[in-house]
Amino acid sequence: MSVIRAVPYSLFTLASLFSLQALADDVQVAVAANFTAPLNAIAAAFEKDTGHHVVASPGATGQLYAQIQNGAPYEVFLSADDTTPARLESEGATAKGSRFTYAIGTLALWSPKAGYVDATGEVLKANAYQHLAIANPKAAPYGLAATQVLAQLKLTEATRDKIVEGQNITQAFQFVQTGNAELGFVALSQVYKDGKITSGSAWVVPQSLYEPIRQDAVVLAKGEHNATAKAFVDYLQGPKAAQIITSYGYALDAKSD
Structure with a gap:
């Protein structure tokens, strides 16, 4: 069975990624960590239907932006916000004309313990937990959204010493999953199917x-002349991808429904 070929990305692998040349039927995709699971499913369907391959590098949106600026060989960028792709667009x-909203994200407060998080989030106000995991709000839009929720609920000060920050939404989820935090703000897509x-x-x-959380996609300059990159973003806007995206709890842009 064909599956997505995920390429871990860090500063230590920067040099090797710079030298990586995409094959004619490959597309290099930088993807926000929250969308990793849906992209796995979309990539498998895309490969089955077209024979083309997705080579994915997941990470926090801010970090992926920095890597793109530093010349990483990505051809398509699936961001966790709409401002970062717009910024790249303004920078040439x-x-x-390739930017579009591929999904609208949903935030969830989650615990691996059944019954621990109530349906209205009162567990936050009860303040009986020691640690609350969020993604880094400076790099990850879901982390920023978490801080906005705490501010709206007037819990910023009460939770300040309880927060543990993950580098991205995947790490925030792992903090909760492994018990290093009793609960945490995650992408709904990580716990929903x-x-x-x-x-x-x-x-x-x-x-x-x-x-x-409007999540925009864009074809990067390195992918402008790659037919597989164009085929992938077309597929991402098609009905099969839409079905997968909504199955993970995302909403679609009204213009794309």
Whole structure:
């Protein structure tokens, strides 16, 4: 069975990635950590339907932006926000007219313990926990959204000494999953599939408590002349990808429904 070929990315592998040359039927995709699981599924379907391969590098949006600026060989960027792709567009680092919203993210407060997180998030106000995991708000839009929720609930000061920051949303999730934090703000897609929470307990945070997490995709300058990059972003906007995206708890842009 064909699956996505994920390439871990760090400063230590920068040199090797610079030298990596995409094959004619490959597309190098930088993907926000929250969208890793849906991209796995989309990439498998894309490969089955087209024979093309997705080579993915997941990470925090801010870190991926820095890597793109430093010449990383990405051809498509799936961001966790809409401002970073717009910034790259303004800097002339993208294929003209290629930016679009591929998903709208949802924040969840989650614990692996059944019944620990109530359906309205009152567990936050009860303040009976020692650690609350969030993604780095300076690098990860889901982390920023978490701080907005705490501010709206007037819990910023009460939770300040309890917060443990993950480098990205994947690490924040791992902190909770491994018990290093009793609960944490994660992407709903990490704990949701086909209409239900897959494990533990969760509060799906109302959209009114944080700014919309519009996740934009863009073809980068390095992918402008790669037909596989174009085929992939077309597929990402198609019905099969849409079905996968919504199955993980994301909403679609109204213009894309």
